[in-house]
Amino acid sequence: MSTMSETHTKMARFETAGAIDCDVHPPTPRRADLLPYLDDYWQEIVTSREVDVLELMGYPERTRPYMRPDWTWSGDPLAQMQENLLDPLGLEGAILNVVSGAHALFDPYLAAAICRATNDWLADKWLSRDSRLRASMLVPFQNVEAAVEEIERRADDKRFVQVLTLAMTELPLGRRTYWPIYEAAEKYGLPIGIHAGSNFRHAPSHSGFHSFLIEDHVVQPQGFSTQVASLISEGVFVKYPKLKAVMIESGVTWMPALMWRMSKDWRGTRIEVPWVKDAPADIIRRHIRMTSQPFDGPDDVEDVAKTLDHLLSDDMLLFSSDYPHWHFEGLDVLPEGLPEAKVNKILRDNVLATYPRFGG
Amino acid sequence: MSTIENPTREKRPAARHVVARADEIVPGASRLVHVEGRDIAIFNVAGEFMAIANRCPHEGADLCKGKLVSLFESDEPGVVRLSRHGELVRCPWHGWEFDLRSGKSWCDPARTKVKSYDVAVEHGARLIEGTYRAEVFKISVDDDYLVLEL
Numbered sequence: 001m002s003t004m005s006e007t008h009t010k011m012a013r014f015e016t017a018g019a020i021d022c023d024v025h026p027p028t029p030r031r032a033d034l035l036p037y038l039d040d041y042w043q044e045i046v047t048s049r050e051v052d053v054l055e056l057m058g059y060p061e062r063t064r065p066y067m068r069p070d071w072t073w074s075g076d077p078l079a080q081m082q083e084n085l086l087d088p089l090g091l092e093g094a095i096l097n098v099v100s101g102a103h104a105l106f107d108p109y110l111a112a113a114i115c116r117a118t119n120d121w122l123a124d125k126w127l128s129r130d131s132r133l134r135a136s137m138l139v140p141f142q143n144v145e146a147a148v149e150e151i152e153r154r155a156d157d158k159r160f161v162q163v164l165t166l167a168m169t170e171l172p173l174g175r176r177t178y179w180p181i182y183e184a185a186e187k188y189g190l191p192i193g194i195h196a197g198s199n200f201r202h203a204p205s206h207s208g209f210h211s212f213l214i215e216d217h218v219v220q221p222q223g224f225s226t227q228v229a230s231l232i233s234e235g236v237f238v239k240y241p242k243l244k245a246v247m248i249e250s251g252v253t254w255m256p257a258l259m260w261r262m263s264k265d266w267r268g269t270r271i272e273v274p275w276v277k278d279a280p281a282d283i284i285r286r287h288i289r290m291t292s293q294p295f296d297g298p299d300d301v302e303d304v305a306k307t308l309d310h311l312l313s314d315d316m317l318l319f320s321s322d323y324p325h326w327h328f329e330g331l332d333v334l335p336e337g338l339p340e341a342k343v344n345k346i347l348r349d350n351v352l353a354t355y356p357r358f359g360g
Numbered sequence: 361m362s363t364i365e366n367p368t369r370e371k372r373p374a375a376r377h378v379v380a381r382a383d384e385i386v387p388g389a390s391r392l393v394h395v396e397g398r399d400i401a402i403f404n405v406a407g408e409f410m411a412i413a414n415r416c417p418h419e420g421a422d423l424c425k426g427k428l429v430s431l432f433e434s435d436e437p438g439v440v441r442l443s444r445h446g447e448l449v450r451c452p453w454h455g456w457e458f459d460l461r462s463g464k465s466w467c468d469p470a471r472t473k474v475k476s477y478d479v480a481v482e483h484g485a486r487l488i489e490g491t492y493r494a495e496v497f498k499i500s501v502d503d504d505y506l507v508l509e510l
Binding site for chain 1: 429432433434435436437438439440450451454455456457465466467468
């Protein structure tokens with residue numbers, strides 16, 4: 001018998017039936033999961049090199065505090081996900097994001113093999129077993145040519161709705177090095193999903209390595225800000241005007257501050273980047289989206305709507321649970337204080353507008 | 361409510377003020393002049409004179425101290441078109457660009473505007489003496505003077 005906690009009883013504040021969850025995590029596949037999808041060479045390599053647990057330091061998925069006591073944690077992880085999340089919330093869809101060591105591998109060929117195998121595993125073990133599921137595809141940003149090949153390979157499989165990368169990467173994401181990835185992503189209607197986390201090519205903070213977990217959480221919005229500034233300044237959205245980027249697990253409320261600062265300072269520095277023809281805040285409203293969990297809101301829930309009003313857009317927020325992280329109690333998956341009038345857009349309309357492949 | 365009779369105030373025709381000798385402001389240079397209590401920055405853009413209010417509408421810096429720049433435009437990252445050579449001034453404090461012809465801020469034309477004034481170069485013989493004290497500068501009828509309308 002489990003202890004009763006608030007998680008058992010808290011009802012959903014808003015009706016979530018028909019919603020689409022933009023950030024759901026399956027367990028990171030291990031070597032045994034990926035072996036069937038690797039060719040002979042890579043099977044031998046991952047075995048002899050002991051490549052097994054592909055867990056990123058920034059995403060320790062077995063850390064206890066993240067695991068909700070009322071959720072099922074044994075047996076088939078898809079069945080758990082159905083029982084804990086998809087069924088009780090009545091979701092119409094959910095996007096699987098694998099945040100894994102594949103993002104951080106140094107060997108560009110191993111990275112390509114692991115990304116490809118992970119995508120095959122997602123298709124086989126998840127997408128084909130529940131028609132509500134969609135996935136972000138992993139592509140090796142360490143090997144741009146192979147990344148484009150992977151996008152081309154999956155292009156016809158509309159269940160892959162996004163290309164996934166991290167908030168802190170080897171180079172700022174706007175750099176031309178990555179443009180072939182964006183060209184392919186735009187061509188096939190795939191947003192670039194930028195998920196919290198680092199591949200640790202650099203210290204996560206601009207002042208080096210921090211000491212504690214709380215600091216790791218604090219540096220994430222700085223990573224996201226850097227990426228948004230880079231994508232805009234380098235002209236990615238000028239070159240690929242249909243491309244969108246989704247900030248996943250970013251915390252949301254850091255965004256107005258970035259919009260203000262960047263729009264203000266752009267006026268005086270515009271001559272360096274004359275291809276940035278509109279105020280960065282306008283570009284952000286057109287091209288940048290954010291998932292709703294976690295949500296860093298003001299203490300007074302009355303102020304949440306005011307905070308969101310600073311975005312000057314109802315199109316930017318996409319519903320997410322960040323399952324299986326413990327961000328909410330019971331079925332109360334949306335942050336408290338969201339204005340009711342915006343909820344339907346967040347739960348569904350904004351998601352469908354962001355992910356054109358969702359309809360098939 | 362009755363309309364208050366307003367004694368007809370004649371709209372004063374724009375006065376013409378002598379503000380500088382044309383050859384005192386060389387191409388690319390600027391000068392701050394004071395006309396009827398206003399500070400006005402005059403620029404020589406390749407022989408053409410342009411005048412705008414000196415005070416940057418953002419934080420009040422002296423635009424007469426700003427560098428002249430061309431208009432930079434781009435539709436493609438890394439590929440820049442240059443036009444209107446030297447016809448914009450960049451504020452010396454925060455780098456905002458103002459169009460010397462319209463006074464408009466290039467980044468945010470709807471919100472930020474500096475007043476621009478008409479400047480003409482006329483022969484000394486046709487001058488009406490204004491704020492600029494021509495005598496001090498020993499004007500001769502053969503020289504060209506800058507005249508500012510305000």
